[in-house]
Amino acid sequence: MLIKTLGNGFNHPVASEITDRAHYEGRRDILKLMATGAAGGVMASWASRQALAQSPGLVQRPGKLAALSAKPSTVAGATTMEKPTAYKDASTYNNFYEFGTDKADPAANAHTLKTSPWTVEIEGLVKKPGKLGLEELLKLSAMEERLYRLRCVEGWSMVIPWVGYSLADLIRHVEPLGNAKYVEFVTLADPKTMPFVGSRVLDWPYVEALRLDEALHPLTLLAFGMYGEVLPNQSGAPVRLVVPWKYGFKSGKSIVKIRFTDKQPATAWNKAAANEYGFYSNVNPNVDHPRWSQASERRIGEDGLFAKKRKTLMFNGYEAQVGQLYAGMDLKKLF
Ligand code: MTE
Numbered sequence: 001m002l003i004k005t006l007g008n009g010f011n012h013p014v015a016s017e018i019t020d021r022a023h024y025e026g027r028r029d030i031l032k033l034m035a036t037g038a039a040g041g042v043m044a045s046w047a048s049r050q051a052l053a054q055s056p057g058l059v060q061r062p063g064k065l066a067a068l069s070a071k072p073s074t075v076a077g078a079t080t081m082e083k084p085t086a087y088k089d090a091s092t093y094n095n096f097y098e099f100g101t102d103k104a105d106p107a108a109n110a111h112t113l114k115t116s117p118w119t120v121e122i123e124g125l126v127k128k129p130g131k132l133g134l135e136e137l138l139k140l141s142a143m144e145e146r147l148y149r150l151r152c153v154e155g156w157s158m159v160i161p162w163v164g165y166s167l168a169d170l171i172r173h174v175e176p177l178g179n180a181k182y183v184e185f186v187t188l189a190d191p192k193t194m195p196f197v198g199s200r201v202l203d204w205p206y207v208e209a210l211r212l213d214e215a216l217h218p219l220t221l222l223a224f225g226m227y228g229e230v231l232p233n234q235s236g237a238p239v240r241l242v243v244p245w246k247y248g249f250k251s252g253k254s255i256v257k258i259r260f261t262d263k264q265p266a267t268a269w270n271k272a273a274a275n276e277y278g279f280y281s282n283v284n285p286n287v288d289h290p291r292w293s294q295a296s297e298r299r300i301g302e303d304g305l306f307a308k309k310r311k312t313l314m315f316n317g318y319e320a321q322v323g324q325l326y327a328g329m330d331l332k333k334l335f
Contacts, residue, residue, distance in 0.1 A: 065232060068225035070143035070163045075218045077321040078146040085158040087227050089301040094234045095152065096253055097202055098187075098194035105196075106234035112193040113254065115238040124184075124260040127175035134238050138224060141169035145228075146221060146242075151283045151316045153247035155309075157297045162242050163225030168216045176212065176260050183215040184208075184265040185241055186257035202268050208252040209265040209279070210243065211325075219244055219321055245318040247281045278335040282326065283316035287335045 073079065096106035099113075118134040132140075143163055151157040171183070189205035191197045197204050214220065221242040224230060231237040236253025243250045249269050259265075269277035276290055285295040296309035303309060315322050326334075 065229040067228055068143065068163045068230050069228070070145040070225070073144035073146045075144070075146070075166065077219055077318050078144070078148070080147050080149060080159060080317070082147070082149065082159045083302075084147060084161050084227075085299070086301050090158055090160050090226065091232050091235060093156075093158075093300055095154075095248065096234055096236070097199075098189065098197050098204075098206065098254075099234065100196050101201060107232075109195055110233035112195075113188075113233040113237065114190075114193055115233065115254075118238050118256075120239065120255055121257045122174045122259075123257060125177040125180035125262060126260050127177065128173070137170070137222075137239060140173055141165035143224070148219075148221070148242055148244040149316055150242065150244060150248050150251070151297055151312060153249055153277070153281070153289065153294075155292065155294070155297050156300050157312075157316075158300050160226055160242075161228070162221055162223045163228065164221045164223035164242070166218045167220045167222045167241065168218060170222055170258075171212075171216055174258075174260075179262045180260040181212055182261045182264055183210050183212055184257075184259040184261055185210075185252040185255050186259065187252045188254045188256050201272075203271050205256075206252060206268045207265065208241070208250050208267050210250070212260075213325055214243070214322075217322060217325065219318060245283060245315040245322045247283055249277070250281050280326075280331070280334050282331065282335075283312060284314060284331055284335065285312040286314075287332055 092107040093103045094106040095103070096110065099106040099109040116134070119131045120134075120137060121131050122129050142165060144165055145161055145163050147159060147161050149157055149159050185208045187206045187208075188194070189197045210220070221244075223236070223240050223242045224238060226232075226235060231240065236251075236255075239255050240253040241251045241255065264279060267277075267279060269281075270279055283294075288294055295312055297312045298305075298307075298309050313319070
């Protein structure tokens with residue numbers, strides 16, 4: 001068992017050391033015990049915490065998904081000290097409109113998604129276009145675990161231990177041409193396995209995009225797993241994006257194509273309502289959505305409906321890492 005000492009002096013157990021969800025659930029219970037003072041002295045070391053997590057009476061759920069081990073990330077900002085959202089909340093309260101518009105629909109319906117075989121096609125302004133199978137993608141770089149906040153445009157947030165690697169590793173591998181400026185992510189739209197593809201709510205497939213420098217930022221994660229396991233279908237299996245400083249809808253799920261372009265791509269929510277969802281969609285408490293404030297948020301599983309909401313942070317708290325990407329831009333206009 002490794003204990004990573006972070007520069008801030010905390011001995012923080014990195015989530016990958018816990019490897020399965022049972023441990024996350026156990027850790028959550030420990031935090032509850034801590035809150036009541038019951039855990040007291042046993043918190044001296046992570047080893048004793050783990051022993052506690054494995055003790056009878058705490059939630060022990062055998063993982064049904066394949067384990068996906070990872071080393072702790074060293075990317076600046078990739079780990080928060082906040083407590084991870086419970087796996088149950090993170091996997092049953094989702095937006096994945098291909099499976100329905102209710103938050104419970106993806107968990108109920110996404111079992112039909114066929115994640116193997118899976119290929120991601122690389123297209124457009126690159127030296128090495130072509131198809132990459134999931135196995136090749138998994139081996140392309142070392143897996144890391146990152147504990148990211150994800151803030152949905154609807155006003156809720158979660159903290160999830162993702163497993164993957166920087167999208168930059170894949171981008172460098174395919175060698176973008178000098179005139180590539182944007183990266184477009186096209187996700188699966190299969191009416192046979194995705195019951196809501198064909199509904200009029202969005203123009204399918206669900207497409208998202210980033211500026212090339214945003215896509216190359218080390219925090220932009222190509223994720224294959226969460227909580228030490230491969231992604232459950234409803235969370236975007238087998239491969240998705242996680243862009244932690246942008247509203248959740250920029251993080252496309254179940255990606256099948258990555259295209260390099262010189263023009264800003266049209267994106268799903270921007271096409272659906274351009275006045276509400278801009279291309280950038282950086283988390284910004286100072287720019288309200290036309291129909292609601294973006295100044296605060298509710299952490300799923302922690303902040304009850306009547307609790308005071310927590311303040312939303314500029315760039316979702318990742319300003320030190322990504323603020324420079326937007327220097328000189330009017331973020332009120334380019335929301
Ligand atoms: N990707 C696809 N293909 N389809 C979707 O409907 N919803 C987005 C994003 N990616 C969506 C998607 C939205 S609105 C959010 S908030 C996040 O996924 C939610 O992902 P989560 O499962 O990590 O909470």
